[in-house]
Structure formats: C-alpha cells, structure tokens
Amino acid sequence: MASxxxxxxxxxxxxPMVNVSELDRKSAIFGSNVFNDKSMRQFLTPDAYKAVKNAMDLGVKxxxxxxxxVAMGMKEWALSKGVTHYTHWFQPLTGTTAEKHDAFFETSPDGxxxxxxxxxxxxVQQESDASSFPNGGIRNTFEARGYTAWDPTSPAFIYGTTLCIPTVFVSYTGEALDNKTPLLRALSAIDAAATEVCKYFDKNVKKVVATLGWEQEYFLIDSALAASRPDILQTGRTLLGHTAAKGQQLxxxxxxxxxxxxxxxxxDLENECMLLGIPVKTRHNEVAPxxxxxxxxxxxxxxxVDHNxxxxxVMQKVAERHYFKVLFHEKPFKGVNGSGKHNNWSLSTDTGVNLLSPSKTPMSNLQFLTFFINTIKAVSIYEELLRASIASASxxxxxxxxxxxxxxxxxxxxQQLTKVLExxxxxxxxxxxxxxxxxxKLNVVGKIPDVLLDNTDRNRTSSFAFTGNKFEFRAVGSTANCANAMTVINTIVAKQLVDFKKEVDDLIENGGLKKDEAIFNVLREYIKDTKNILFEGDGYSKEWEEEAVRRGLSNHxxxxxxxxxxxxxxxxxxxQEMNVMDHTEVEARYEIELEEYIKKIQIEGRVLGDIVRNHVVPTAIRYQNVIVxxxxxLKEIxxxxxxQYAEEQxxxxxxxxxxxxxxxAKVYEMMDARKQANSLTNVQEIADAYCDNVKPYFDQIRYHSDKxxxxxxNEMWTxxxxxxLLFSR
Structure with missing residues (x-):
C-alpha cells in the first residue's frame, strides 16, 4: 500500500505543464456562448425578442x-455553434446542479x-422524476412527477456541445423543489418593497434590483495525491493527518x-468563464498553502447565483485537464485556513443608484440611511434565521x-457610521x-460622505459587515449555494421595508409629520432597537460570547x-407574508438539511472507521513487528x-x-453511537445524536491515528x- x-x-x-493560450481579449470573447442580447437580436424575430426582454425586465409571462x-431561434443559434443536445439546467436541493441531455435530433413517424x-x-417546461431528488416529504408516492420550467431572466448558455436552459424545479403539486424558485420570489419581494420606499426620494424609480458579488475560495490538490486519500475522495476533506511542520505560520x-x-x-478557467459570461475579475493566493x-x-x-x-x-472540469482536484470543503485540512464564500449584497435602482452607497448630498444620504438602517434592523430581528441559512456539516x-x-x-x-447613528x-x-x-441635514446626514475614505472593512471577525457600499455576509461557506443566504437576506429586508413604510405613512397621515421628519423619527427608533446586533470588537474572544448572551443574540x-x-x-x-415559501416548503427544507447533515456525518464516520482499520492499524502493526x-x-546479542539497549524500542x-x-475502542464506541442514533425516529433527535454523540469520536480517533x-x-505509512498534499507543486 505504501507504494x-x-x-x-x-x-x-x-x-507536465498544460499550456494555455489566450482565446482573444476578454472583452471580445465575453458571453460568446451565452444567448444574450446580441444573440437574441440576431436569431429572434422582433416579437419574440420583445417577449423575452419583457420577461427579463418586467416579469411578463x-x-x-x-x-x-423563441425556441426556434435559440436552437438555430446553438446549432450554429456545433451544439447537438439541450438540457433544462436546474438546482435541486442537493447543493449541486442537475441536467438531463436530449438531442435536437428527431425523426418523422416513418423514420x-x-x-x-x-x-x-x-x-418552456419538461418533466422529471421528483422522487429522485430531496423533497422533504413534499412528494407523495402517487405524485412522483416534478417539472422544470424555463427562467428567462437567466440567459441560456452553451457548455461543450450542450445548450443549457436555466430553469426552476417544482413538484407535481406546485411546491418549490429547488434553490432558484424561492430566490426569485424573494427578489420579487425586495423589488416591490424597496421600490415603494424609493418613491419617498425619487418618484422615477420603477424597479430595484438586488445585486450579489461572491468570492469563491478553494484548494487545489494534485489529482494523483487526492486519489491516494480515501477520505478526500469520499468526504471532500482529510479526516486524518498530522499537521505539517510548516503550515501558514510564516x-x-x-x-x-x-x-x-x-x-x-x-x-484556462478564466477563458471558460469569459465564454460563459461569468465576469471573473480577481484571482490570488489565499492564506493557506x-x-x-x-x-x-x-x-x-x-x-x-446561477454563475456561481x-x-x-466548470472549475472541476477544467481541473481535470490540469490534473488537479478542486476542494470546496470549508475545512479540508486541519490546522490551516478554511474556505468561505463571502456574499457581497446591495440594492440598485433602475435609475442607476446604489441604495447602500453614501452620497455627497444630505437628501441622497437620507435615502442611504433608510436602506442602511432597515437592513440592520432586519438582521437584528432575524439573526437566527440568517445563521440557519449558512448552516451545514462542513x-x-x-x-x-x-x-x-x-x-x-x-x-x-x-467608527464613522457608528458616530453618525449616535x-x-x-x-x-x-x-x-x-x-x-x-x-x-448638514451636521449629521451631511457628514456621511466621509465614509468614502472607507474605514469600514477592518473587522474580519464580523459575520455581516458594511464595506463601503454593500453588506458582506462573510459566514457563507465555500460549498454553499448562494441562493440560500440570498433568499433569506432579501426576504427579511423586504419584510422590514414593508413595515418601515407602514410606520412612516402612519406618522405622515395620522401624526401630522412631514415626510423627512417621519422618516427620521422611525429611523431614530430603529437605531435604539438594533444596538444589540452592532459590534466593533473581536468576535473570537470569550468576552464577546458572554456579551452576546447578555444582548440576547444566539450562538448556535x-x-x-x-x-x-x-x-x-x-x-x-x-x-409566508412575503410570498417566498409556504409552510410546507419551509418544513421541507428543514427536513432536507437535517437529513443531509445526518448523512454526511454518517458517511464520515464510516469512512473514518474504514481508513483506521484498513490503513492505519495494519500499518502500525507491521511497523510494530519490525520493532519486535x-x-x-538485541536480546540475542x-x-x-x-x-538497557532496547529502552526506546x-x-x-x-x-x-x-x-x-x-x-x-473508539471505533466500536462510535459504531454503537451510530446505531443508537439510527434507532431514533425524529429527524431532529437523530441529527442531535449524530452531532453530540457520534461526531466527538472523530477527533478522539484522529488523535490516536495522528500520533x-x-x-x-515514513516509508511504511500508506x-x-x-x-x-499541501506543498507538492
């Protein structure tokens, strides 16, 4: 095995080095494999083009x-690029994407x-077997069908020789079985709520768009080395392994x-991204080797979200060409930096204004303060739900x-915005x-442009930080589908903006206040209400944990x-109120995410038991026999x-x-704990048992193995x- x-x-x-050639200037090839505005103008009739644009911009069916x-034009465009198949590309609740390829090729009845x-x-629509995807109890045995339905707001694209059509995925009875459907509903909710609030400041605003800029962290490991580790192949992380003498400490x-x-x-990856219209901008080494x-x-x-x-x-497929394995797991290696996927979120109007960007005029800054403080208020109310949106075993x-x-x-x-709020x-x-x-207006709101000096992004221990013209949700994990966090953020902020408008309108209509005075009065009360969620110190400290409890914040x-x-x-x-998910859809996701947690811990436990019993222990015994x-x-001599001569041996x-x-001992105790957990019937109790009674054995077993x-x-270790793993180039 050592060999x-x-x-x-x-x-x-x-x-060998895999040579990569630049296809052309990035601006020249960007979106070449996307059915974008340029392609639609060329391959669609005027009526079809207008219909798609109205669907994209106005939500018209x-x-x-x-x-x-539309289908004929899309097909002709795809055929002109050598495409042979098409697929409805969707995002079921597995955390990955799904696709079933069908050929354009057809014959007449007589062949x-x-x-x-x-x-x-x-x-527009295709049928899939919903029973084969996680459904959280939504699907009945006699209602196995699910449907994928075209999402025209996300353009079709070509990958390889396949036309990929982004779609939603719903059950036979209409409930969402994917990540996209609730996100689209949440985006519709934030659009409606934010547009109404914007009209306090600019009557010309007709639409508000939520924006996202994600940051994808990852590890690259040589594919041969990854193949030599059963734990990496099956769980995405190393369950065993002593830390290297040199890690990231230098x-x-x-x-x-x-x-x-x-x-x-x-x-090579950037070339593929450019063709697919993914506007990648930044690349760099991260903290860990x-x-x-x-x-x-x-x-x-x-x-x-679709692009991420x-x-x-695409990252995995390109990695294969370069003999790499991409690790997206949040913590693939013990003792070095883990991987996240910071979600940078903001709101922009159809008039070109970033609602979370401070301006140079007091009136514009009043608008900024309105959306800034309402976001803080939303997070303070729903911090537990936000935490749940990024929860996973990894x-x-x-x-x-x-x-x-x-x-x-x-x-x-x-500090500057803290002072403004005070x-x-x-x-x-x-x-x-x-x-x-x-x-x-002059001495409080008028001071806000100073924030453009940007002293905001200085605390890496905050999970939700304002970074100049956006909020950065830093707690999102690298394996996560951004849709989960984005659905929650947009839903809770939409709800908060609806409540804000009701309060302001009430003060105007029944309190006799002018619009600006009403807005200031409501915001002032929100500032008082949200002090518990604002924190400028060290989030890693024990003192903060204790302080958070006193503030009533959760620490799950x-x-x-x-x-x-x-x-x-x-x-x-x-x-329910924001029409994002009904009771059934919410419960289904809760069940699915708990079941996923259980299965991942179960798999890790089984893989760990297999490795230590079939690799570690036999190797240790072989070496022990050498020492014997x-x-x-020595005894013979x-x-x-x-x-006295064999003391060390x-x-x-x-x-x-x-x-x-x-x-x-610990492997058998872990197996018994798994059996006890599996004997339970309630999914929450099973998950708790795996978390509290099974998972702790992982570190105990690892301790003995790493020793x-x-x-x-070294020559015998398999x-x-x-x-x-971390230093081979």
Whole structure:
C-alpha cells in the first residue's frame, strides 16, 4: 500500500505543464456562448425578442405561441455553434446542479426525414422524476412527477456541445423543489418593497434590483495525491493527518506569487468563464498553502447565483485537464485556513443608484440611511434565521475557527457610521424645528460622505459587515449555494421595508409629520432597537460570547441547533407574508438539511472507521513487528541486559499498542453511537445524536491515528501526508 502513496507523489512531481493560450481579449470573447442580447437580436424575430426582454425586465409571462419562435431561434443559434443536445439546467436541493441531455435530433413517424428540433413546449417546461431528488416529504408516492420550467431572466448558455436552459424545479403539486424558485420570489419581494420606499426620494424609480458579488475560495490538490486519500475522495476533506511542520505560520502564501501550474489552470478557467459570461475579475493566493480565491464583478443576484453554481462545476472540469482536484470543503485540512464564500449584497435602482452607497448630498444620504438602517434592523430581528441559512456539516468546522466569523451573527459598520447613528439617535422626536432640520441635514446626514475614505472593512471577525457600499455576509461557506443566504437576506429586508413604510405613512397621515421628519423619527427608533446586533470588537474572544448572551443574540455552534430557526413561527410568518415559501416548503427544507447533515456525518464516520482499520492499524502493526524483531535481535546479542539497549524500542512498542487499542475502542464506541442514533425516529433527535454523540469520536480517533503517523516509519505509512498534499507543486 505504501507504494501507492509514493507512486502518487512521483506522478505529482513530474506533471507536465498544460499550456494555455489566450482565446482573444476578454472583452471580445465575453458571453460568446451565452444567448444574450446580441444573440437574441440576431436569431429572434422582433416579437419574440420583445417577449423575452419583457420577461427579463418586467416579469411578463411569455405567450406559448411566441415560445415556439423563441425556441426556434435559440436552437438555430446553438446549432450554429456545433451544439447537438439541450438540457433544462436546474438546482435541486442537493447543493449541486442537475441536467438531463436530449438531442435536437428527431425523426418523422416513418423514420424518414430526420431533423433538428426544439419546440416551444420543450423549451418552456419538461418533466422529471421528483422522487429522485430531496423533497422533504413534499412528494407523495402517487405524485412522483416534478417539472422544470424555463427562467428567462437567466440567459441560456452553451457548455461543450450542450445548450443549457436555466430553469426552476417544482413538484407535481406546485411546491418549490429547488434553490432558484424561492430566490426569485424573494427578489420579487425586495423589488416591490424597496421600490415603494424609493418613491419617498425619487418618484422615477420603477424597479430595484438586488445585486450579489461572491468570492469563491478553494484548494487545489494534485489529482494523483487526492486519489491516494480515501477520505478526500469520499468526504471532500482529510479526516486524518498530522499537521505539517510548516503550515501558514510564516504568512508567506497570501497574495504571494501564483505557482506556474496553478496560474495556467486559472487562465484556462478564466477563458471558460469569459465564454460563459461569468465576469471573473480577481484571482490570488489565499492564506493557506494550496488555497486560492476567485471573485467576479457583481451582478443581479439571480444571475450571480446561477454563475456561481455553474462556476463550481466548470472549475472541476477544467481541473481535470490540469490534473488537479478542486476542494470546496470549508475545512479540508486541519490546522490551516478554511474556505468561505463571502456574499457581497446591495440594492440598485433602475435609475442607476446604489441604495447602500453614501452620497455627497444630505437628501441622497437620507435615502442611504433608510436602506442602511432597515437592513440592520432586519438582521437584528432575524439573526437566527440568517445563521440557519449558512448552516451545514462542513461549515460547522469553519465558523469561529479564528479564520472565519463566529456562529454569532453581528454587524460591523465602522467608527464613522457608528458616530453618525449616535448623532441621529440624539435628534429629538416629533416635529423638528427649522434649526434642528438644518443641523440634522448638514451636521449629521451631511457628514456621511466621509465614509468614502472607507474605514469600514477592518473587522474580519464580523459575520455581516458594511464595506463601503454593500453588506458582506462573510459566514457563507465555500460549498454553499448562494441562493440560500440570498433568499433569506432579501426576504427579511423586504419584510422590514414593508413595515418601515407602514410606520412612516402612519406618522405622515395620522401624526401630522412631514415626510423627512417621519422618516427620521422611525429611523431614530430603529437605531435604539438594533444596538444589540452592532459590534466593533473581536468576535473570537470569550468576552464577546458572554456579551452576546447578555444582548440576547444566539450562538448556535452546530447545524442541528441552528436549523431549528428554520421552523420557528417567525420564519414561517416572514416567508409566508412575503410570498417566498409556504409552510410546507419551509418544513421541507428543514427536513432536507437535517437529513443531509445526518448523512454526511454518517458517511464520515464510516469512512473514518474504514481508513483506521484498513490503513492505519495494519500499518502500525507491521511497523510494530519490525520493532519486535529488532528487540529480539538485541536480546540475542546482549542477553539479560538487552532492555538497557532496547529502552526506546520497548517504549515505541508500548505507544503503538496504546494507540492501536485506543483506535479500536473508539471505533466500536462510535459504531454503537451510530446505531443508537439510527434507532431514533425524529429527524431532529437523530441529527442531535449524530452531532453530540457520534461526531466527538472523530477527533478522539484522529488523535490516536495522528500520533501513530509520527511514530511509524515514513516509508511504511500508506496515507499521503499533509506536507505532501499541501506543498507538492
């Protein structure tokens, strides 16, 4: 077995460089494989083009008759690029994407006259077996069908020789079985709510768009080395492995020179992204060895979510060409930096205004303050739901690990904006005198442009930070589908804006206040209400944990604990009121996410047991036998005095036996804990049991294995070591 490890190291060390050529200037090839505005103008009739644009911009449903015309134009465009198949590309609740390819090729009933065809009905809707995807109890046995329906707001694209048509995925009875459907509803809710509030400041605003800029962190490992580790292949992370002597402590990897082989991978990936219309902008080394980051220019949130989901698939496919394995797991290696996916969220109007960007005029800054403070208010009310949106078995390893935000949701806004809110809070209630109005607009609201100096992005321990013209949700994990967090953020802010408008309108209509005075009065009360969620200090400190409890903030460190917020009355109410998800859809997601947690911990436990019993222990015993033979030889040479010459060898024998016994004992205890957990019937109780009673054995078993790794002869150890996984180029 040891030879497999060394063969993998030999292969990894002699990889040929994969040459990559620039296809053209990025601006010239961007979106070449996307059915974008340019392609639609060329291949659609004027009526079909107008129908698609109205669907994209105004949400107008496309007439079935025009769908045939759209499908024909889309097919002709695809055929002109050598495409042979089409698929409805969707995002079921598996965390990945799904696709079923059908050929354009068709024959007549008599088998003659073959043609390429894509009908409007095939474009708009297709049928899939919903029972084969996670459904959380939505699907009945006699209602196995599910439907994929075209989402015209996200353009079709070509990957390889397949036309991919982004779609939603719903059950036979109409409930959402995907990540896209609730997101689209949430985006519709924030559009409606924010547009109404914008009319206080600009009557010309007709639409508000939520934007998202994600940052994708990842590890690259040579594919041969990854194949030598059963835990990486089956769980995406290393369940065993002693930390290398050199890790990230010298801080020499972050923003360092990108290794040549990795740079070629990045260039190849960027070529693919440009063709697919994914506006990637930034690439760099991250903190840990072999860790990197890619980030795009921000986009409309639905499209950004689609692009991130597509990117993760493309990254793996491009990696295969370069003999790499991409690791998206939040914590693939113990002792070094984990991977996140910061979600940078903002709101923009159809008049070109970023609603979370401070301006140079007091009136514009009043608008900024309105959306800024309402977002803070929304997070303060729904912090538990926001925490639940990023809960997963893999992200549990990262949150609070002194490299990522803690499990406590808090907001960091920086000193300048903190001072602005404090001054705004000091404004008197009721009607303002002319002097107070002038003071407020010039000396409080008028000071906000100073934030453009940007002292806001200085606290890496905050889970939700204001960073100049957007909020950055830093707690999102690298494996996550952005839709989950984006659905929650847009839903809760939409709800808060609806409530805000009701309060302001009431003060105007029944309180006799002018519009600006009413807005200031409501915002002032919100500032008082949200002090508990604002925190400028060290989120990693024990003192903050204690302070957070006093403030009434949650600190759910595990996924089973965090997900309970999914089915709270508060969650049911906000999703129902905003028409994002009904009671059934919310409960289904709660069930699915708990089941996913259970299965992942179960798989990790089984893989861990297999590796230690079939790799670690046999290797340790073989080495132990070598030591035994050595001791026997010493005894033959030195007779009764042999122990003084074999003292170290005898100590090694005892240590090996101790750790082998420790592994066996803990593996069997872990198996018993799994059996007890599996005997339970309630999904929350099973998840709690796996979290509290099964998972703790992982570290105990790992302790003994990692100790053996340090003892056993390097030539005999079968598992590729951290120093090889993280430092092989």
């Amino acid at each position: 497999f490890r060394f063969e993998a190291l030999k292969i990894a060390g002699t990889r 496309i007439d079935r008759k025009l769908a045939d015309s 003659a006259d073959p043609i390429e065809r894509l009908a409007g009905t095939q474009l 801080e020499d990897h972050y923003f360092g020179s990108i290794p040549s082989r990795v740079l070629n991978y990045m260039r 072999n860790q990197f980051e890619l980030a795009p220019i921000f986009e409309e949130a639905n499209l950004a 989901s597509l990117l993760m698939d 992200n549990d390893h990262r949150l609070g690990a002194n490299e990522a935000p803690p499990a406590i949701v808090s907001i960091f806004i920086g 001054e705004l809070e000091g404004v008197s209630t009721g009607k303002l005198s002319p002097e107070e109005k002038t003071e407020l 460190k595990s996924t089973p604990a965090a997900l309970k917020a999914r089915i709270s009355e508060k969650a049911f109410s906000v999703f 033979e050595n001791v026997k030889g 030195f007779g009764a005095d042999y122990e 005898l100590l090694i024998l005892k240590k090996i036996s101790k750790h082998i016994n420790g592994i066996h 053996l790794e340090l003892i056993v002869d 598992l590729t070591k951290y120093r090889e």
